Amino acid sequence: MLSFKGLTRNEVEESRRIHGSNQLTPQEVETFWDKLKDNFKDPMIVILVVALLVVTVLAVFGFAEWYEGVGIAVAVALATLVATASEFRNEQTFQKLQEEASRIFVNVFREEGMRQLPIDEVVAGDIVLLQPGDKVPADGRILQGRVKVNQAALTGEPKPVTKTPGEMDPTRDGILDQSHGVFRGAIVEDGEAAMQVLVVGDATHLGKIAEALQTDERLGPLRVKLAKLADDIAMFGYIGGALIALAFLFKTIYLDTGGDTAAMAAYISNWQQFTYDVATALILAVIIIVVAVPEGLPMMIAIVLAQNMRKLLKSNVLVRQLLGIETSGSLNLLFTDKTGTITKGQFETVGFLAVAENGDRPELEHFARFEEMDTERARLLDISLRENSSCVVNCEAEAECDRILGGNVTERSLLQFVGADISACVEEGAEPLSEVLFNSTRKFSAARVRTREGVEITHIKGAPEKILQNCTGYYTRTGEIAALPENWRSRLSEETDRRADEGFRIIAVAATEDPLPENTDDLPENLALLGFALIRDELRPESRAAVETLQSAGIQVVMLTGDRFGTARAIARDAGLLTSDADIVERSSEMAHLSDEELKKILPDLKVLSRCLPADKMRLVRVAQDMGLVVGMTGDGVNDSPALTNADIGFGLGSGTEVAKEASDIVVLDDNIQSITNAVHYGRTIYRSIQKFITFQLTVNVSAISIAFLGPFLGFKLPLTMIQLLWVNLIMDTLAALAFSGEPPLKSHMEEAPKRREERIITPAMWSSILFNGFFITVISVIFLKADAVRGLFHSPEAFLTAFFGVFVFLNNFNKFNVRVEEFNLLAHIFDNRGFLRVVGLIFLIQVLITYFGGEMFRTVALMPHEWLYIIAFSVIIIPFDLARKYLRWIFE
Numbered sequence: 001m002l003s004f005k006g007l008t009r010n011e012v013e014e015s016r017r018i019h020g021s022n023q024l025t026p027q028e029v030e031t032f033w034d035k036l037k038d039n040f041k042d043p044m045i046v047i048l049v050v051a052l053l054v055v056t057v058l059a060v061f062g063f064a065e066w067y068e069g070v071g072i073a074v075a076v077a078l079a080t081l082v083a084t085a086s087e088f089r090n091e092q093t094f095q096k097l098q099e100e101a102s103r104i105f106v107n108v109f110r111e112e113g114m115r116q117l118p119i120d121e122v123v124a125g126d127i128v129l130l131q132p133g134d135k136v137p138a139d140g141r142i143l144q145g146r147v148k149v150n151q152a153a154l155t156g157e158p159k160p161v162t163k164t165p166g167e168m169d170p171t172r173d174g175i176l177d178q179s180h181g182v183f184r185g186a187i188v189e190d191g192e193a194a195m196q197v198l199v200v201g202d203a204t205h206l207g208k209i210a211e212a213l214q215t216d217e218r219l220g221p222l223r224v225k226l227a228k229l230a231d232d233i234a235m236f237g238y239i240g241g242a243l244i245a246l247a248f249l250f251k252t253i254y255l256d257t258g259g260d261t262a263a264m265a266a267y268i269s270n271w272q273q274f275t276y277d278v279a280t281a282l283i284l285a286v287i288i289i290v291v292a293v294p295e296g297l298p299m300m301i302a303i304v305l306a307q308n309m310r311k312l313l314k315s316n317v318l319v320r321q322l323l324g325i326e327t328s329g330s331l332n333l334l335f336t337d338k339t340g341t342i343t344k345g346q347f348e349t350v351g352f353l354a355v356a357e358n359g360d361r362p363e364l365e366h367f368a369r370f371e372e373m374d375t376e377r378a379r380l381l382d383i384s385l386r387e388n389s390s391c392v393v394n395c396e397a398e399a400e401c402d403r404i405l406g407g408n409v410t411e412r413s414l415l416q417f418v419g420a421d422i423s424a425c426v427e428e429g430a431e432p433l434s435e436v437l438f439n440s441t442r443k444f445s446a447a448r449v450r451t452r453e454g455v456e457i458t459h460i461k462g463a464p465e466k467i468l469q470n471c472t473g474y475y476t477r478t479g480e481i482a483a484l485p486e487n488w489r490s491r492l493s494e495e496t497d498r499r500a501d502e503g504f505r506i507i508a509v510a511a512t513e514d515p516l517p518e519n520t521d522d523l524p525e526n527l528a529l530l531g532f533a534l535i536r537d538e539l540r541p542e543s544r545a546a547v548e549t550l551q552s553a554g555i556q557v558v559m560l561t562g563d564r565f566g567t568a569r570a571i572a573r574d575a576g577l578l579t580s581d582a583d584i585v586e587r588s589s590e591m592a593h594l595s596d597e598e599l600k601k602i603l604p605d606l607k608v609l610s611r612c613l614p615a616d617k618m619r620l621v622r623v624a625q626d627m628g629l630v631v632g633m634t635g636d637g638v639n640d641s642p643a644l645t646n647a648d649i650g651f652g653l654g655s656g657t658e659v660a661k662e663a664s665d666i667v668v669l670d671d672n673i674q675s676i677t678n679a680v681h682y683g684r685t686i687y688r689s690i691q692k693f694i695t696f697q698l699t700v701n702v703s704a705i706s707i708a709f710l711g712p713f714l715g716f717k718l719p720l721t722m723i724q725l726l727w728v729n730l731i732m733d734t735l736a737a738l739a740f741s742g743e744p745p746l747k748s749h750m751e752e753a754p755k756r757r758e759e760r761i762i763t764p765a766m767w768s769s770i771l772f773n774g775f776f777i778t779v780i781s782v783i784f785l786k787a788d789a790v791r792g793l794f795h796s797p798e799a800f801l802t803a804f805f806g807v808f809v810f811l812n813n814f815n816k817f818n819v820r821v822e823e824f825n826l827l828a829h830i831f832d833n834r835g836f837l838r839v840v841g842l843i844f845l846i847q848v849l850i851t852y853f854g855g856e857m858f859r860t861v862a863l864m865p866h867e868w869l870y871i872i873a874f875s876v877i878i879i880p881f882d883l884a885r886k887y888l889r890w891i892f893e
Contacts, residue, residue: 003392003429004127004143004194006109012123019124022138022200024207036084050286054279061272067857071723078730104658106137107392107405109194114392114405126197131390131407132437133637133657136186138197139204141168145193149186150659151176154205160189170199187659189639192390192437225761226301226690233701237292240705241285248281251712283722288708291729292701303741304689308682315678316654316670324649324665328683331555331649332754333624334632335617338561338568339409340655340671341634342547342575343537347409347505349417352381354531355474355484355492362474362488364495364532370418376479380530382418384509387430388447388459389414390437393421408438409655410507413535414461436520438462440562440613440639444523448516458524460510463611464496464532465564467508467523474529475511481528496532500566503574505535537571544576546674551576553680553750556604558620560612568610583607588616599623614639621647630757634668634676635660651676677750685745687755693740695766696819700732700812702774707781707808714785721859724805727850731809731843739816739839744832765889769819772885773878777811784874793870794863802851802860803871809847810875816840818882826879 007015040049055069104119107129114129119137122128128137130147148160155176166180176183182195185206201207257263268274305326309319319325339345353364354377367373373381391407393415403421404412415421430449433456438445444462451457460467468489473481496506510527517524550557559577561568569585572578578585585608591599600623609616617633621643624631633640633647636656641663644650652664653671661667668675704725711719720728762770784790784804794800817826820836830837854860863871 004109006111006114006127007123007125008111011125012110015123015125019199020201020203021120022122023120025202032084032088035088036080039080039084055283065856067723071726071857074726078734104135104137106134107131116405122197122200124197124200128195128197129392130182130188130193130195132188132190132192132439133659134188135658135662136182136184136188136195138201139170139181139183139199140195140197141166141180142182143194143196145191147182147191147193148189149182150189151183151186153185153187154183154209163193165193168198175205190437190439192435229694229761233292233698234289236701237289237705240292240709241288244288244705244708245281245285247709247712248284249277252277252281255712284708288705288725291704291725291732301690303737304686307741308686312679312682316668316672316675317679317682318654318667318669319665320652320661320667321665325679325683325686327630327649328632328666328680329685329687330630330755330757330759331632331680331683333556333558333629334550334676335558335560335620335634335647336651336673336676337634337636337653337671338559338563338571339537340636340653341668341673341676342540342543342559343571344540345409345537345655345671347413347535347537349413349533350504350536351534352417352531353495353499353534355488355529356477357482362491364492374477377475377477377530378418380475380479380511381509382420383430383451384459384461384511384530385411385414385418386420387432387449388435388445388461389420390445391415410505410535414507414533417533434516436516440637442521443562443611446516446523456513456515458512458514458516460512460523460527461507461533463564464506464508465493467510467527468493468529470523470525471510471527471529473526475531484529492529497564497566499532499534500564501570503536503567503570505537505563505567507533507535509533539571539574540672540674542672542674544574546672546677547576549677549750550673550680553684554753555680558606559608560617560620561608561610562612563610565610568608572608577607585610588612591616596623596626600627603627614643617643618646628757630754632676635664636671651679681745681750684749684752685743688749689740689743691761691763691766692743692819693736694762695769696736696740696812696816697732698762698770699774699777699815699819700728702770703777703781703808703812704728706775706778710778710782711785714782719781719785720805720808723858727858728809728812731812735839735843736816739836740820742833742835743820744829746829765822768885768889769882773815773818773882776878776881777808777815780811780874780877781808794867796861798859798861799863799867802863803867805858805860806847806851806863806868806871807874809843810871811878813840813843813847814876814878815882818879822886824883824886 040046052069052073059066059069105116106119106122107114108117108122109127109129110117119135122137124138126138127143128140130136130145136149142163142165144165146165147163149163150160151157162179163182164179168178168181169175170181172178175181182193183206184204253264253267257267305319305322308325312319312325336342350368352367352370352373354367354373356363356365370378370381389407389411391411392405393403404415407415430451433448433450435447436442436445442462443466444460446458446460448456448458471484471489474484476482496508500506509530509532511530512524512527514524514526547557557577559568559572559575561571563571565585565587569578572585577583582605584602584605586602586606588609588611591609594602599619603620603624609620614637617635617640621631621633625646625648630648632649632651633643634651634653635641635644636653637660640656640660644652644660644663649666650664652661652667654661654667654669655671666679668679704720707719708725781804784807791797791800794803816836817840820826820830821828850858851860852862
């Protein structure tokens with residue numbers, strides 16, 4: 001174990017005063033005003049500004065009303081300000097949440113012990129413990145130990161380089177090539193070392209080049225689909241706007257003159273009126289385009305993602321890349337770790353099995369507590385586990401949970417079993433000579449030490465099947481080494497298999513006087529077996545339910561574990577992963593002999609892969625994606641990063657290494673599979689919320705454009721004025737985005753099949769709602785405009801047109817209730833989205849206020865109380881109509 005006396009509190013303050021903080025200067029981000037300026041370059045805003053200029057010129061010459069220009073100006077201001085404010089606020093929230101939830105902690109020697117500190121609190125002169133998966137927190141030199149680091153973030157070269165103890169000159173050219181120096185941003189891939197910090201903060205090499213290391217955000221499939229949809233809708237708007245402009249001119253030039261050639265010529269010769277009508281037609285076309293183009297869609301995406309991101313953080317899910325939460329709704333294959341995800345990850349060593357002779361065959365003597373072991377083997381086990389560990393014992397810590405730091409959960413559990421948090425503080429350790437840290441490929445760790453008596457010994461621990469094959473002896477009760485026959489090894493292997501089938505993780509412990517081989521992946525020969533530690537990792541209480549939820553959602557769950565076959569199978573059975581005889585539990589060594597085509601055949605039934613290697617994860621991702629599956633992968637180790645990066649969704653585990661977290665799209669802060677289930681649930685909710693918004697918006701599009709097109713042929717120059725259409729645009733874009741963004745995650749979302757990669761975002765059910773309700777609103781509007789009986793219900797022609805404006809707005813506002821649910825109960829879970837009720841109520845209220853106070857600008861007059869009843873009667877009819885549509889669709893499906 002590495003141990004150093006660190007800086008005192010006064011020394012830390014003095015170092016920070018002289019050398020500065022380790023915090024990097026935040027990179028410049030777009031300000032609110034920068035975003036506002038950029039949004040004014042949006043094509044729709046440019047079109048509105050051009051329309052505003054045209055109307056202003058016409059108003060100066062008396063060909064247009066002043067308030068039309070004011071209305072367009074207000075529309076421009078609202079569209080840009082609301083979009084900018086929403087985008088800016090959500091980006092700020094996203095960055096703040098990420099900074100708070102993804103702070104990097106490092107192990108630092110301070111005073112007499114070691115502490116976990118945020119990276120920004122490291123100062124020059126600190127001694128930091130570096131272990132696999134750690135991110136180097138500052139620039140410095142290696143004091144003790146040996147590590148391999150990946151400097152790809154600094155050099156672009158992925159090949160790891162070895163760093164050894166020695167001096168480092170931070171001012172020398174070619175600084176990254178120095179073999180004794182380690183630099184902020186590099187990732188420790190193998191080995192263990194103590195580094196002394198020399199340079200901190202902006203003065204580090206990373207600090208000087210930080211701005212150049214920004215990466216572009218990847219767009220998820222949902223936003224790609226939405227961008228394509230927005231382009232298609234825009235094209236529909238352009239064509240619709242052109243047709244409506246032509247229809248308006250056809251009405252004024254041909255219909256209003258009765259088709260008489262002389263009358264048409266006279267009309268055209270009146271250039272002032274003709275110019276005004278042409279300009280009106282063009283501006284009307286512009287307004288229709290503005291209504292049709294879904295400029296609220298990007299804001300809807302930003303709002304719904306930001307809102308759900310906050311909810312997810314409360315569920316211990318940190319969204320690092322928006323792509324992750326977008327794609328989770330389409331997930332249909334999840335490769336998940338076992339430890340900490342399906343199990344609690346709270347390892348407890350519940351016993352030790354030592355070899356005892358029983359006639360001509362071996363038996364395993366079970367010690368439930370370390371104190372029960374015979375003296376000699378207990379002493380050997382204590383020394384072996386303490387010396388062959390990457391943990392550090394913090395003797396100054398008061399809380400028991402803070403005394404053993406670093407390493408992994410297995411090592412901490414073993415040290416707690418032998419009471420190393422006490423013995424290491426009262427007994428002087430051996431002199432470390434060399435070590436090999438555990439990784440999932442070599443399956444063992446080793447440490448060669450020199451004892452106080454001057455004896456050199458190599459301590460080994462790891463996978464039983466790996467270590468047993470090199471064991472030629474075993475330790476007896478007296479501490480002597482007896483021969484271990486070949487047939488005894490077979491019997492011991494069978495016994496450990498039996499214990500593994502009971503759900504135990506088995507760790508073999510051995511020792512030898514032979515040195516470590518030059519190849520660190522090889523074990524020494526002639527090992528003497530000390531015994532086997534039994535480690536229990538209990539299943540999480542919620543794991544079985546979470547697995548069942550994922551499976552009912554059409555998601556195949558495959559557990560990948562480094563445990564041996566029997567342990568993996570036992571845990572998988574308890575977690576509900578194995579439910580039929582067709583389910584496959586595969587060993588990594590067996591899968592290695594399968595071709596990709598053979599693997600594709602068994603993949604649909606694969607539920608567990610034991611002794612899984614990082615390369616296996618990468619291969620499984622590649623093969624599954626070749627099959628067209630949307631793949632999620634969990635990972636916590638430094639070697640998991642390629643699989644996390646290449647998966648459609650990478651789930652980094654909160655307890656894992658920094659490199660695994662940075663390679664992921666989503667970090668599961670509590671490692672829990674239930675949190676992954678929550679992420680999938682919210683991903684599907686986001687997808688459905690956006691679908692609802694699109695359904696509502698396109699319904700308004702169909703009805704508004706149809707009415708504007710048919711109006712001139714029905715004898716109405718402008719059934720809805722430009723100002724009224726701009727208000728309708730605000731309803732269906734900005735306010736509708738706010739209404740649908742807060743939809744809650746429903747249980748029914750997790751009972752649906754995952755979305756296919758190629759699946760269109762507008763489903764047949766959505767088209768049914770859009771077209772039927774859009775044309776129904778059009779029909780109601782035509783009847784309202786043309787029926788003399790309807791006209792007679794209102795006290796004046798002005799009141800009649802005011803009422804039509806109200807009917808059109810109320811029809812679409814009531815239609816929000818239809819769009820919100822696919823079922824017949826329109827009030828289902830409505831109080832789970834109170835924002836929806838607030839927006840709908842606000843639109844009704846503002847429409848009433850516009851009616852009484854809009855005046856000439858909105859072409860409205862005050863209505864009598866009974867006339868409001870007629871408006872409500874004409875508009876609420878959309879609800880029973882849509883219920884009938886849903887019923888007929890349900891029957892024919």
